[in-house]
Amino acid sequence: MFKSLNDVVFDHGAKADLYIASADSIPASNNSVDLIVTSPPYWNKRDYGVAGQIGNEATPELYIEAMLKCLREWRRVLKPAGSLFINIGDSYYKKTLLNIPGMFENAAKNEGWTCRNRIIWSKPTGMPEPAKDRLANRYEYIIHLTPQSSNYYYDTRGYCDYLGVDATPGDVWTFAPDRSMSSHLAPFPKELVKRAILLACPYAICSKCGTPVTRVEKRTAQLNLERPQAKRALALAKEKGLTQAHIEAIQSFGISDVGKATRFQNGTGRNSDHVTKLALEAKEALGGYFREFTFAKRTTVGWQGCEHESMTRGVVLDPFAGTGTTLSVALEMGRNAIGTDLKPILNDSLRQRVTLYNQ
Numbered sequence: 001m002f003k004s005l006n007d008v009v010f011d012h013g014a015k016a017d018l019y020i021a022s023a024d025s026i027p028a029s030n031n032s033v034d035l036i037v038t039s040p041p042y043w044n045k046r047d048y049g050v051a052g053q054i055g056n057e058a059t060p061e062l063y064i065e066a067m068l069k070c071l072r073e074w075r076r077v078l079k080p081a082g083s084l085f086i087n088i089g090d091s092y093y094k095k096t097l098l099n100i101p102g103m104f105e106n107a108a109k110n111e112g113w114t115c116r117n118r119i120i121w122s123k124p125t126g127m128p129e130p131a132k133d134r135l136a137n138r139y140e141y142i143i144h145l146t147p148q149s150s151n152y153y154y155d156t157r158g159y160c161d162y163l164g165v166d167a168t169p170g171d172v173w174t175f176a177p178d179r180s181m182s183s184h185l186a187p188f189p190k191e192l193v194k195r196a197i198l199l200a201c202p203y204a205i206c207s208k209c210g211t212p213v214t215r216v217e218k219r220t221a222q223l224n225l226e227r228p229q230a231k232r233a234l235a236l237a238k239e240k241g242l243t244q245a246h247i248e249a250i251q252s253f254g255i256s257d258v259g260k261a262t263r264f265q266n267g268t269g270r271n272s273d274h275v276t277k278l279a280l281e282a283k284e285a286l287g288g289y290f291r292e293f294t295f296a297k298r299t300t301v302g303w304q305g306c307e308h309e310s311m312t313r314g315v316v317l318d319p320f321a322g323t324g325t326t327l328s329v330a331l332e333m334g335r336n337a338i339g340t341d342l343k344p345i346l347n348d349s350l351r352q353r354v355t356l357y358n359q
Contacts, residue, residue: 023319035201039087083200233292240285249278
């Protein structure tokens with residue numbers, strides 16, 4: 001077990017490769033990508049002036065067909081435990097919204113993908129809009145898809161720590177779009193990429209067996225003191241002389257009094273008589289406030305790898321790399337990155353850090 005991620009040793013630094021290639025033809029091997037974060041051109045919005053571009057199809061249905069072709073290719077390169085976070089916007093046609101994000105989501109589910117979240121990206125600011133007979137659009141969808149319904153990599157605790165919260169955060173992300181001085185009219189926000197990587201891309205993976213390094217957590221007795229109920233629970237625990245063993249017994253039972261923590265069980269699937277006795281004592285002392293300790297803060301005590309401990313970095317792919325925001329953020333977060341684009345626009349700083357291939 002690693003005490004911290006700083007103890008993980010890699011054979012090379014984080015690297016990024018960018019290919020002049022189509023989003024439906026990724027130059028990567030099967031099952032080689034941990035996370036895809038991308039934002040395709042929206043339908044009927046812009047002409048990027050390049051052959052084979054997506055977004056200028058004659059109908060929304062043809063646009064979805066083109067996106068499905070990409071989706072099949074992405075599934076090929078994505079690991080079974082991987083995720084896709086796709087920021088896809090809606091379009092108006094003859095003054096009505098078309099629900100393109102919903103069309104894409106349903107098409108993906110029909111292809112066997114699992115939709116784990118429909119995240120709302122709420123924008124406190126945005127570009128002025130000329131329409132005077134409707135409200136300005138200030139949100140977009142970020143759809144989280146996985147190739148399987150369970151056993152995909154997901155680090156909720158790391159995301160909670162980043163946001164400074166204890167409970168699982170909600171599915172509304174509020175941050176402003178990034179500003180860009182480049183000729184690309186739709187810059188991808190760094191914050192979006194960072195959150196997706198924190199949630200769904202492992203920092204390190206065994207190069208021999210593919211096992212990701214995962215967080216090892218321990219529940220504490222620390223409560224959120226902003227909650228009056230938590231303050232009362234702590235006061236009662238002190239007043240009644242409850243021990244750490246009492247608190248752990250509460251946590252082994254959970255809210256519904258069902259034993260869940262194997263470290264407190266006797267091997268038969270039932271909590272031991274001793275733990276049951278402690279839990280009942282604590283519940284009698286605390287009354288309804290015993291539930292507060294089931295929401296106690298968790299802390300990271302280390303990182304679990306496999307027996308090989310020959311590590312490679314997690315890999316992030318952006319099939320519509322554009323200005324290279326995803327590649328840049330992945331490098332900053334210690335991940336390897338792959339990008340494809342028919343017409344990338346990189347600034348000088350990022351160009352020096354990316355290896356460019358012209359297919």
